[in-house]
Amino acid sequence: MAPHAEEHAGSANGGNSNGNGSTVQTAAYDVFTVNSPNVTYTDNEIKSKYTYRTTQVETNPDGKLVATPTETVYDFKVERKVPKTGMMLVGWGGNNGTTVTAGIIANRRNLVWPTKEGQQEANYYGSVVMGSTMKLGTDAKTHKDVNIPFHQILPMVHPNDLVIGGWDISKLNLAEAMDRSKVLEPSLKALVQKEMASYVPLPSIYYPDFIAANQEDRADNLIEGSKASLAHVEHLRKDIRDFKEKNGLDKVIVMWTANTERYADIIEGVNDTADNLLKSIEQGHEEVSPSTVFAVACILENTPFINGSPQNTFVPGAIELAEKHNAYIGGDDFKSGQTKMKSALVDFLINAGIKLTSIASYNHLGNNDGKNLSSQKQFRSKEISKSNVVDDMVEANHILYKKGEHPDHCVVIKYMPAVADNKRALDEYYAEIFLGGHQTISLFNICEDSLLASPLIIDLVVMAEMMTRIQWKAASANGSDTGDFKNFHSVLSVLSYMLKAPLTPPGTPVVNALAKQRAAVTNIFRACVGLEPESDMTLEHKLF
Numbered sequence: 001m002a003p004h005a006e007e008h009a010g011s012a013n014g015g016n017s018n019g020n021g022s023t024v025q026t027a028a029y030d031v032f033t034v035n036s037p038n039v040t041y042t043d044n045e046i047k048s049k050y051t052y053r054t055t056q057v058e059t060n061p062d063g064k065l066v067a068t069p070t071e072t073v074y075d076f077k078v079e080r081k082v083p084k085t086g087m088m089l090v091g092w093g094g095n096n097g098t099t100v101t102a103g104i105i106a107n108r109r110n111l112v113w114p115t116k117e118g119q120q121e122a123n124y125y126g127s128v129v130m131g132s133t134m135k136l137g138t139d140a141k142t143h144k145d146v147n148i149p150f151h152q153i154l155p156m157v158h159p160n161d162l163v164i165g166g167w168d169i170s171k172l173n174l175a176e177a178m179d180r181s182k183v184l185e186p187s188l189k190a191l192v193q194k195e196m197a198s199y200v201p202l203p204s205i206y207y208p209d210f211i212a213a214n215q216e217d218r219a220d221n222l223i224e225g226s227k228a229s230l231a232h233v234e235h236l237r238k239d240i241r242d243f244k245e246k247n248g249l250d251k252v253i254v255m256w257t258a259n260t261e262r263y264a265d266i267i268e269g270v271n272d273t274a275d276n277l278l279k280s281i282e283q284g285h286e287e288v289s290p291s292t293v294f295a296v297a298c299i300l301e302n303t304p305f306i307n308g309s310p311q312n313t314f315v316p317g318a319i320e321l322a323e324k325h326n327a328y329i330g331g332d333d334f335k336s337g338q339t340k341m342k343s344a345l346v347d348f349l350i351n352a353g354i355k356l357t358s359i360a361s362y363n364h365l366g367n368n369d370g371k372n373l374s375s376q377k378q379f380r381s382k383e384i385s386k387s388n389v390v391d392d393m394v395e396a397n398h399i400l401y402k403k404g405e406h407p408d409h410c411v412v413i414k415y416m417p418a419v420a421d422n423k424r425a426l427d428e429y430y431a432e433i434f435l436g437g438h439q440t441i442s443l444f445n446i447c448e449d450s451l452l453a454s455p456l457i458i459d460l461v462v463m464a465e466m467m468t469r470i471q472w473k474a475a476s477a478n479g480s481d482t483g484d485f486k487n488f489h490s491v492l493s494v495l496s497y498m499l500k501a502p503l504t505p506p507g508t509p510v511v512n513a514l515a516k517q518r519a520a521v522t523n524i525f526r527a528c529v530g531l532e533p534e535s536d537m538t539l540e541h542k543l544f
């Protein structure tokens with residue numbers, strides 16, 4: 001590890017929400033308990049027996065559909081002890097990395113700072129986990145909805161308790177990098193400057209061909225070697241172990257928030273299987289990217305790895321390796337502003353029976369991400385993730401769209417340094433309506449990119465950590481034992497709400513509709529405490 005990293009290797013130490021750094025025992029019964037014969041609480045676990053109800057459809061020889069309601073009973077088990085958790089960011093010195101770190105410090109210390117609009121308090125707005133609620137049920141007397149904070153449904157890590165560290169190819173300390181990012185108010189920066197200056201990213205791996213050449217001038221904090229090697233894998237694994245040991249952590253989650261890489265070619269014999277990928281890394285194959293090396297290191301270290309960028313980090317060999325090691329991976333590409341709006345608006349239009357015929361998606365931004373994306377190969381990675389986000393919604397409506405038919409969809413990103421991190425998103429949605437009419441929706445959406453992405457980093461890390469403490473097994477009808485509890489599939493598709501191009505287990509469908517994504521994670525967490533899915537039927541208000 002480079003000497004300067006030794007001198008200052010720091011981590012944003014997590015004082016927990018009561019400030020003493022111990023493991024915070026956050027139990028779901030803090031706000032509620034479930035009164036059901038199917039749910040049991042012990043000091044260490046919540047166990048629930050959950051009946052999953054769905055509908056199987058078959059097609060008769062005459063083409064008629066037959067719908068059969070089905071029930072599957074699962075046992076879920078949740079570890080209640082909230083572990084002392086580390087968040088290691090790849091690209092820690094970037095706009096997102098510095099912003100999320102400063103934001104957590106500001107919240108942990110309950111900071112208030114002057115702005116031109118007046119006093120601003122720290123908050124976690126934009127985080128589903130920390131800023132949203134879910135309906136628990138209806139009040140037995142008033143029959144009004146009772147809503148609880150999302151993060152209270154299960155014993156989740158509090159972001160204030162996260163111990164933060166990471167890597168960057170730039171050697172700037174986090175205070176210098178925060179200044180370079182031009183995201184935060186000077187008054188807030190002044191309050192966190194001292195702590196941020198004590199954090200210096202660990203050196204990282206840098207394979208120039210994978211990111212824009214215009215990034216070379218910041219590559220001064222490097223691990224030796226310009227292509228994949230097992231030495232790189234072992235170096236990163238040791239970094240994770242050292243960070244865990246130095247901070248007395250129970251668990252670490254690694255998040256890629258470094259630059260967008262070009263796509264890696266999928267080559268038989270190179271990255272198509274786990275064994276071939278490991279062999280290619282050993283041989284220093286040019287087609288293995290830094291993000292895939294990080295993914296492999298995390299999988300082998302059994303540390304969840306999430307990709308916040310659009311490149312195809314998870315080549316087939318990486319997915320197979322994660323499955324073999326029962327390790328968690330997730331991605332791709334934070335869904336922060338323009339695309340999040342798109343995944344909600346397209347869902348609304350198509351489900352309203354309005355035939356969307358074209359989406360023109362333009363944006364310009366002036367941060368370093370935009371500079372990297374000004375290179376065609378890196379832009380192409382982003383163009384793919386921003387374009388595929390409507391596919392599931394279009395394919396679900398065969399009334400509006402014939403098979404293979406879809407709206408015209410163009411994505412444009414331009415680098416305009418003047419606007420810095422305040423990305424401008426201009427969108428036009430053009431649709432056919434009743435009797436040949438048209439509806440045109442034009443949006444001008446200023447997205448402060450890092451202030452929108454940082455809460456998603458928190459959500460991804462907190463939810464990924466929560467998933468490591470949930471296990472399941474098929475329950476038996478007669479109470480006989482059905483074997484050991486198991487982890488969810490290695491590919492955490494439950495994280496899709498925060499991601500533009502959700503990675504799903506091989507062969508399973510991709511859901512991009514924003515409301516469906518939120519319902520999925522909400523209802524899975526509810527099932528873990530034996531609660532039925534959120535239903536908006538409210539029959540209690542209709543049948544009386």
Ligand SMILES: NC(=O)c1ccc[n+]([C@@H]2O[C@H](COP(=O)([O-])OP(=O)(O)OC[C@H]3O[C@@H](n4cnc5c(N)ncnc54)[C@H](O)[C@@H]3O)[C@@H](O)[C@H]2O)c1
Nearest residue numbers: 091093094095096168169204258259260309334368449453
């Ligand atoms: N709203 C958003 O900000 C948003 C939304 C979706 C996706 N993303 C993606 O998140 C990523 C980060 O965005 P950002 O605005 O923070 O970008 P940024 O350019 O400010 O930060 C990226 C950081 O990664 C570092 N880096 C590059 N290669 C590295 C490597 N191999 N190892 C370690 N560090 C490396 C760079 O030095 C830089 O500090 C980008 O890929 C971007 O496309 C951002």
Ligand SMILES: O=P([O-])([O-])O[C@@H]1[C@@H](O)[C@H](O)[C@@H](O)[C@H](O)[C@@H]1O
Nearest residue numbers: 335336337338339340363369413
């Ligand atoms: O706001 P969003 O569509 O989720 O995505 C953003 C893009 O609009 C922007 O061009 C890009 O630079 C960011 O990295 C991010 O991907």
